[in-house]
Amino acid sequence: MDTPDLKSDLIGHLDRLNEAVLHKLDGLTEYDLRRPMTPTSTNLLGVTLHLASLQAEYFGTTFGRPFPREGELYFLTDDDADPQDDLWVRPESTSAWVIDLYRASWEHAQETFAPLALDAPGRIPTSRHAEVTLGGMLVHMVDETARHAGHMDVVRELIDGAVGRYAGDGNIIDGYDWAAHRDRVEAGARDAQERAGS
Template identity: 50%
Template sequence: MQDAREVLLWKLEGLSEYDVRRPMTPTGTNLLGLVKHLAGAEAAYFGAAFGRPFDGPPLWIAGEAEPNADMWATADETREQIVDLYRRAWAHSDATIESLPLDAVGRVPGGDGRELTLHRILVHMIGETHRHAGHADVVRELIDGAVGQRDGGGNMAPGDSAWWQNYRNRLERVAKQADRGP
């Protein structure tokens, strides 16, 4: 999970305030909102759920904030504040994970208040964090073309911009051909 946390923060690097906040999908997905959302999710699942309240604003619990308040940053919230909030939330989460046994039972705040074990919550949050890191991959590529798990990382096929454009064009041709049928 830590790797995905760090990847998510790397996706903010080198971008303007506009670009980290810019809604890039019809539902408004943006990079800083993804970070803020995960800060709230970690605070709720690893904090409030186990009676270990996190010192921070209620970010997403139904009835405690406006709908989708966790998915975007207001003009008054700085990137530094949200990144710091996320780092503090994950430190708080890590303390919970280290101090409780995996079979410890917590009650998920808001909604139906389901009881779940720390193990189940940990599995959920690993998936959630990686899922949103994947969203950030796509959003960052749409903003400025930066791709990969890390700056200069080798997890992408080799190729310069011309190679990638040819590759994309080939996929477009295949998609059109498939749409026409055999």
């Protein structure tokens, strides 16, 4: 695979992951978008804000193109911000604002990609591993976004049972009896525990 094709492939993967993130937000109430679903407070809207801030920084200032809405990311400008402030959304901030910010950060990123080669150098202003390339940052964000999209898959399923990366996801068997499958897996887990004798 030559370099231009690899760049397009990485951008394409990240584009599909961005769509998967947004799909996980569809049709939920403000409460369900924000409610903490794990002991560390993982929530759908917070993960989306986190990814928006990473896209803004890694494909903005890192390559000399500051994200125009960076000032809206209060945790980047507040010296007293809690380290987890980018993983939850304050009540006065709307979900529409987060979604718009996420989309805008991706549009800005795509404008950054257009003229640059994969080996184009960049410098992350907030990292001790500051010297990077566009290719390295694309790989990093594909990994980062896929990881968080997986978190969002689990959280969304816990909220309302919705599964799949997008509407009509071919990996999800239409009409499958998930309740029976869950019972079978639970029974197998209990049986394995008894066989282990503990």
